[in-house]
Amino acid sequence: MNKIELKKIAERLIETFDYAGKESIRIYKEGLKVEIKEDKSPVSNGDLRVNDLITKKISEITPDIKIISEETVNLSIKNNSNIFWLIDPIDGTKEYIAGKDEYTLNAALVINKIPVLGLVGVPKKNRLFFTYAPGESYLIEEKRTMKICCKKQQPKDKVVALSSVIKPSDLILNKLKENNVTSIVKMASSYKFCVIATGEYDIYAARERANEWDYAAGHAVAQNAGAIITTLDEKPFLYGKEDYKNPSLLIKRSENLNV
Numbered sequence: 001m002n003k004i005e006l007k008k009i010a011e012r013l014i015e016t017f018d019y020a021g022k023e024s025i026r027i028y029k030e031g032l033k034v035e036i037k038e039d040k041s042p043v044s045n046g047d048l049r050v051n052d053l054i055t056k057k058i059s060e061i062t063p064d065i066k067i068i069s070e071e072t073v074n075l076s077i078k079n080n081s082n083i084f085w086l087i088d089p090i091d092g093t094k095e096y097i098a099g100k101d102e103y104t105l106n107a108a109l110v111i112n113k114i115p116v117l118g119l120v121g122v123p124k125k126n127r128l129f130f131t132y133a134p135g136e137s138y139l140i141e142e143k144r145t146m147k148i149c150c151k152k153q154q155p156k157d158k159v160v161a162l163s164s165v166i167k168p169s170d171l172i173l174n175k176l177k178e179n180n181v182t183s184i185v186k187m188a189s190s191y192k193f194c195v196i197a198t199g200e201y202d203i204y205a206a207r208e209r210a211n212e213w214d215y216a217a218g219h220a221v222a223q224n225a226g227a228i229i230t231t232l233d234e235k236p237f238l239y240g241k242e243d244y245k246n247p248s249l250l251i252k253r254s255e256n257l258n259v
Helices: 003-030 045-061 093-097 170-178 191-197 212-225
Strands: 034-036 042-044 066-069 083-091 104-111 114-122 127-133 136-141 144-147 160-163 183-186 203-206 228-230 249-252
Touching (some): 003 045, 003 104, 003 136, 066 212, 104 212, 127 191, 136 212, 160 191, 191 249
Antiparallel strands (some): 083 104
């Protein structure tokens, strides 16, 4: 699949992501119906509606490519595909249910273990990120489409890290110290990947957590914008594992976080 084909696929999904984001807000305002899944995590009718919209459109665009979604995946079936979609219709369901604004809509196309195409919608912030190739990551905001490239937006003497928890472990704190981090901001969902791609924040480190669909779309956006993404021990961060489990993660806006 070449760059032109990937571009067309990404662009054909933008309208669907925009609509699905608006649907997530509408359903929340009307009153969510929440259930608890077998893994003890919550799922709402908003998650399921968004999943239906995104998977239906992707099936229409790429009917021959396997779709793996958090809401429909059968974990007893091992993934052995070289090309497949990873979908997390709402990443940050707890934030969504609580009425917060950091939840995201996610879809990524993985080819040979690498997420090459990705879309991340952030409905309550009116932001939509998409990418289809290295050097081709974009943010749509206020009806403007802007290329993003990890250009530092923090002051030169500040290195600001993101964390999914209020108190990171010593392992994570030591890794952030190695990178001269001056402050840490708590942030939910795959939105973390995207604001590193824009250069608004500098670094994110995490121990083994979550599943491939939680990271893939944001990974594509950030990496194609120029971010460096590895495991904590600086090994390649790859997708297509049989159990979908993520290894540890390190995202850096650039090698030198001061510039």
